[in-house]
Amino acid sequence: MDKKGRNMAQRRMIDIHMHLIPGVDDGAYDRSMAETMLVMAHMQGVRAIFATPHSSAFFYGHARVQEQFQALRSWLDATPLDMGLYLGCEVRCLPDGMESTLTALRQGILPTLNGARYVLTEFQTGVLPADAVRMTGRLLEEGWIPVVAHVERYPALFDGHTVRELTERGCLMQINAYSLEGESNEGITGAARGLLHEGLVTFLGSDAHRMDHRPPDVRTGLDYVYATCGRAYADAVAFGNAQKLLLCR
Structure with missing residues (x-):
């Protein structure tokens, strides 16, 4: 195996955003699909996954989510x-x-994420900067740490200062791996890459939903991180920061 092959084989990732639990939201249809998604993620180097259904799954079927997750x-x-x-x-x-x-x-x-104080925080696509600051501020006031989900998908936040302001206030940023490579919207790709190269990304996720819609394909995005970032930062974004999150309960 050449040097490049060895480096790729050593890469691993912790995916903090996946709609994996079957039949509770718009993620995996059934157990068979969820199992396939787990195998696919593992083949690409993912070694831990946070199953993150939408809020509605817990409001309307909390017991079912828990049952399906445990199974x-x-x-x-x-x-x-x-x-x-x-x-x-x-x-x-x-x-x-x-x-x-x-x-x-x-x-x-x-x-929260693994019972810690970290909250994977989703906004409406058209969220206004002032509302994002205010909503995350309320979370921070109550002791929660907002992890802004797929931040690259909120165009109004890329006004030259809001994303950095959120990080300075204590928010953490998650981008989708496929946004770096494979996203058809060039604006989203540019935003994700810009955040990465400014050192503002804390976590990677797949935001995988189903095998027929946004499967857990993180390989090209992970390659992009390691090809364009220093090794220490790439490791932190891919798995190191999330590894710490698993320990802080």
């Missing part, structure tokens, strides 16, 4: 795949709904 983890434990599976939620934050969201977090209705 999937039991299946994974019975396989030879060396992969961890952890529960989270892509928490939908709306300008006029933050108090109910905060109540649901306090009550444990909406789970």
